[in-house]
Amino acid sequence: MAPLKSWLPIPADSDFSLSNIPFGIIHSKSDADWRPAVAIGDFAFDLKAFAAGNGFAKLKSSSFSDTKELFAAFKRPTLNAFAALGRPTHNAVRTYIQDILVENTKFPELLKDNEKLRETVVIPKHEFKTHIPMQIGDYTDFFAGINHAFNVGTMFRGPANALQPNYTHLPVGYHGRASSVVVSGTPVRRPNGQVLLDPAADPKVPTFGPCRRLDMELELGCFLCTGNTLGEPLRIGEQAEGAIFGYVLMNDWSARDIQTWEYVPLGPFNAKNFATTISPWVVLADALEPFRTSGLPNETQLLPYLTESRQDSFYDIKLEVDLTTPDGSTTTISRVSAKNLLWSFPQMIAHHSVGGCQMNTGDLLGSGTISGTESDALGSLLEMCEGGKKEIMLAGMDVRKFLKDGDEIIIRGVCENEEVGRVGFGECAGRIESAIQL
Amino acid sequence: MAPLKSWLPIPADSDFSLSNIPFGIIHSKSDADWRPAVAIGDFAFDLKAFAAGNGFAKLKSSSFSDTKELFAAFKRPTLNAFAALGRPTHNAVRTYIQDILVENTKFPELLKDNEKLRETVVIPKHEFKTHIPMQIGDYTDFFAGINHAFNVGTMFRGPANALQPNYTHLPVGYHGRASSVVVSGTPVRRPNGQVLLDPAADPKVPTFGPCRRLDMELELGCFLCTGNTLGEPLRIGEQAEGAIFGYVLMNDWSARDIQTWEYVPLGPFNAKNFATTISPWVVLADALEPFRTSGLPNETQLLPYLTESRQDSFYDIKLEVDLTTPDGSTTTISRVSAKNLLWSFPQMIAHHSVGGCQMNTGDLLGSGTISGTESDALGSLLEMCEGGKKEIMLAGMDVRKFLKDGDEIIIRGVCENEEVGRVGFGECAGRIESAIQL
Numbered sequence: 025m026a027p028l029k030s031w032l033p034i035p036a037d038s039d040f041s042l043s044n045i046p047f048g049i050i051h052s053k054s055d056a057d058w059r060p061a062v063a064i065g066d067f068a069f070d071l072k073a074f075a076a077g078n079g080f081a082k083l084k085s086s087s088f089s090d091t092k093e094l095f096a097a098f099k100r101p102t103l104n105a106f107a108a109l110g111r112p113t114h115n116a117v118r119t120y121i122q123d124i125l126v127e128n129t130k131f132p133e134l135l136k137d138n139e140k141l142r143e144t145v146v147i148p149k150h151e152f153k154t155h156i157p158m159q160i161g162d163y164t165d166f167f168a169g170i171n172h173a174f175n176v177g178t179m180f181r182g183p184a185n186a187l188q189p190n191y192t193h194l195p196v197g198y199h200g201r202a203s204s205v206v207v208s209g210t211p212v213r214r215p216n217g218q219v220l221l222d223p224a225a226d227p228k229v230p231t232f233g234p235c236r237r238l239d240m241e242l243e244l245g246c247f248l249c250t251g252n253t254l255g256e257p258l259r260i261g262e263q264a265e266g267a268i269f270g271y272v273l274m275n276d277w278s279a280r281d282i283q284t285w286e287y288v289p290l291g292p293f294n295a296k297n298f299a300t301t302i303s304p305w306v307v308l309a310d311a312l313e314p315f316r317t318s319g320l321p322n323e324t325q326l327l328p329y330l331t332e333s334r335q336d337s338f339y340d341i342k343l344e345v346d347l348t349t350p351d352g353s354t355t356t357i358s359r360v361s362a363k364n365l366l367w368s369f370p371q372m373i374a375h376h377s378v379g380g381c382q383m384n385t386g387d388l389l390g391s392g393t394i395s396g397t398e399s400d401a402l403g404s405l406l407e408m409c410e411g412g413k414k415e416i417m418l419a420g421m422d423v424r425k426f427l428k429d430g431d432e433i434i435i436r437g438v439c440e441n442e443e444v445g446r447v448g449f450g451e452c453a454g455r456i457e458s459a460i461q462l
Numbered sequence: 463m464a465p466l467k468s469w470l471p472i473p474a475d476s477d478f479s480l481s482n483i484p485f486g487i488i489h490s491k492s493d494a495d496w497r498p499a500v501a502i503g504d505f506a507f508d509l510k511a512f513a514a515g516n517g518f519a520k521l522k523s524s525s526f527s528d529t530k531e532l533f534a535a536f537k538r539p540t541l542n543a544f545a546a547l548g549r550p551t552h553n554a555v556r557t558y559i560q561d562i563l564v565e566n567t568k569f570p571e572l573l574k575d576n577e578k579l580r581e582t583v584v585i586p587k588h589e590f591k592t593h594i595p596m597q598i599g600d601y602t603d604f605f606a607g608i609n610h611a612f613n614v615g616t617m618f619r620g621p622a623n624a625l626q627p628n629y630t631h632l633p634v635g636y637h638g639r640a641s642s643v644v645v646s647g648t649p650v651r652r653p654n655g656q657v658l659l660d661p662a663a664d665p666k667v668p669t670f671g672p673c674r675r676l677d678m679e680l681e682l683g684c685f686l687c688t689g690n691t692l693g694e695p696l697r698i699g700e701q702a703e704g705a706i707f708g709y710v711l712m713n714d715w716s717a718r719d720i721q722t723w724e725y726v727p728l729g730p731f732n733a734k735n736f737a738t739t740i741s742p743w744v745v746l747a748d749a750l751e752p753f754r755t756s757g758l759p760n761e762t763q764l765l766p767y768l769t770e771s772r773q774d775s776f777y778d779i780k781l782e783v784d785l786t787t788p789d790g791s792t793t794t795i796s797r798v799s800a801k802n803l804l805w806s807f808p809q810m811i812a813h814h815s816v817g818g819c820q821m822n823t824g825d826l827l828g829s830g831t832i833s834g835t836e837s838d839a840l841g842s843l844l845e846m847c848e849g850g851k852k853e854i855m856l857a858g859m860d861v862r863k864f865l866k867d868g869d870e871i872i873i874r875g876v877c878e879n880e881e882v883g884r885v886g887f888g889e890c891a892g893r894i895e896s897a898i899q900l
Binding site: 167188196197200203204206213216289297298299378 | 626641651655666667693720814
């Protein structure tokens with residue numbers, strides 16, 4: 025089997041091959057309404073226009089008898105209504121769009137040979153803009169990257185006590201701030217806040233000002249398509265997997281100095297709630313199926329509600345982090361696979377809902393920071409600079425410990441193999457703006 | 463000045479006097495749509511029906527030139543659209559309804575003498591049901607009850623280290639789970655989860671099962687009507703106060719055994735996200751103005767962004783907690799004023815947004831557990847039973863440490879003085895259902 029080819033010109037190195045078909049929200053020069061689209065090569069494929077132009081005429085699926093709800097979902101300004109239709113529908117639509125775009129399509133009359141519809145449906149790169157893909161109900165950030173947890177725990181408590189006793193028994197997580205999730209390209213303002221400049225002083229007296237230890241965190245984000253009734257958990261296995269819509273790249277920006285002072289005893293708060301950036305295109309769980317792999321080993325005997333029958337609920341996504349300084353020079357500061365997690369998303373979902381917590385369409389789960397074991401495979405500057413002890417060497421003789429104003433972080437992620445080709449996420453980018461004067 | 467009297471029959475001990483006029487969401491026998499209403503005595507005053515029947519004909523306010531948006535808001539299934547119109551509008555509507563309902567109303571033709579409209583607008587108790595009043599964007603729970611923080615801190619670390627060094631410098635809080643907020647009367651299912659039965663064991667191995675230390679937390683909840691742009695804080699004073707829509711009673715149910723095992727290092731998670739109950743009627747900030755008072759003294763020199771020019775941003779709400787056991791006997795287990803807080807809601811809002819976090823219409827802030835200093839004025843069973851060391855004595859020779867299946871907790875809250883009369887919150891009630899079998 026070789027990768028699918030399209031009659032549309034798709035660059036060989038595009039993240040958005042015909043094997044991918046990720047969903048997002050766009051507006052364009054020709055239509056100012058925010059609406060669902062699919063990314064294909066350098067184009068956006070306008071689902072609203074395609075439905076309006078009768079492009080779904082040949083769509084047949086056992087998962088829906090009529091297409092009214094589907095077409096209504098393609099007129100909405102977020103993907104929530106589409107997501108809520110469930111995984112069989114997402115997959116039927118994805119497969120159908122592949123059938124429409126494949127080189128030797130059985131339905132050339134619908135788009136390939138229909139110049140008029142092509143002009144409204146296939147929108148070139150410079151004519152559309154992407155937006156936040158989902159209306160996020162609740163956002164939860166987990167801590168499933170054990171290498172990161174170990175590295176950071178070591179800084180605070182030494183290697184023997186780096187991981188808390190609960191760490192290998194349950195996926196530790198905390199509730200994040202949904203309102204602060206922004207789409208790639210949104211500027212990130214350096215937060216002001218309370219910090220403790222002299223931790224040894226007695227009494228401890230904080231000062232106020234712009235964060236001095238502004239960091240990024242490399243994460244994988246997971247959007248839910250369906251949820252549960254309050255009080256009724258989603259079980260590990262089919263139920264939890266069936267609740268997964270798809271994945272995005274995530275940068276959970278962190279103000280380390282604010283965090284150190286505020287986080288005891290109730291966890292991070294203002295250190296995190298100023299911005300979390302996600303990539304705009306949701307890569308469907310189905311598109312990542314060929315790249316399933318195992319995660320990091322957990323020797324702890326898990327409780328049944330967390331025990332998966334399969335061991336491959338992780339993905340070998342090659343993640344990269346670029347830092348571009350204000351002078352324009354770029355350094356790749358990290359390269360690491362997304363399989364560096366102790367807990368899978370189905371496990372996170374099973375744990376999150378086991379006490380009855382209601383999960384909803386549009387909920388966003390973060391994996392926690394993904395770090396490998398090598399020094400060039402770390403997911404945060406905090407780890408790269410060893411808590412501030414070491415300079416991170418950049419191109420152009422520049423150095424960093426934490427982020428300066430004008431620095432841009434771009435995360436990329438790609439899966440690739442010979443059979444399927446390239447399935448990527450595009451960019452998750454954010455540039456630091458200076459703090460406001462208070 | 464004496465309390466306002468109405469031509470409607472309002473019981474003298476009603477929380478919903480003419481001085482109150484709290485807003486909520488109802489549906490009724492006559493109209494199945496969820497819609498805004500006001501509570502008055504034992505009635506719901508249907509705002510949608512009143513607007514449709516031209517009841518607002520005499521409404522004049524400098525805060526809005528036309529009433530189109532307002533009437534549209536009165537057709538919505540939550541109060542968000544009404545809240546978003548801002549405090550001057552809330553107050554104009556509240557005052558107008560008082561003008562309509564007052565004994566010697568200037569506009570008797572609009573409702574008092576209009577029997578037909580009265581029949582649709584004034585709905586008796588047994589003909590309507592209340593619902594969750596707001597679509598909650600994000601829910602944040604603070605920890606501003608210093609007596610509670612001290613009591614609980616003492617159990618874990620002794621009195622000398624009970625409060626963390628940051629406690630008097632900033633209002634500590636954490637992001638809660640918006641999806642788990644339910645309206646009074648919703649059953650609360652006992653959560654299952656991981657607990658550590660033997661904390662001394664090495665290695666520590668958790669077991670799974672129904673929570674054994676199910677607790678309540680007495681809190682005041684605050685709904686926001688307006689917010690800020692991401693990156694632009696709401697300043698203490700007028701900006702923060704202007705963002706407050708009103709207040710509800712809140713019970714932040716807590717699974718203490720789950721919490722103890724899970725909460726390090728990122729804070730409470732499944733211990734809290736199975737349910738948080740709120741009272742259905744939002745008492746406007748303006749209705750509480752006559753009951754402003756000072757909070758608990760904070761001798762710490764505050765940073766300017768937290769320094770209020772006034773010292774009376776707290777309310778003397780008399781809170782009561784009743785526990786009714788399955789046999790029907792009721793004990794008032796706590797009586798405490800809501801002024802027992804170290805931080806005011808304007809301070810919480812200023813802190814929450816100081817790093818740029820976006821606050822939105824419908825956000826819910828919890829005060830944290832409100833405890834006094836006496837043993838009959840505590841806001842959680844954990845404090846009443848001294849961490850499990852002591853039985854709480856109930857009516858009918860019964861005792862409790864934590865909640866049993868079938869127990870019901872009802873929180874009430876009332877302000878009262880001679881000039882204004884009674885301004886209360888109604889009930890915040892929840893009964894414990896047994897855990898599901900997993």
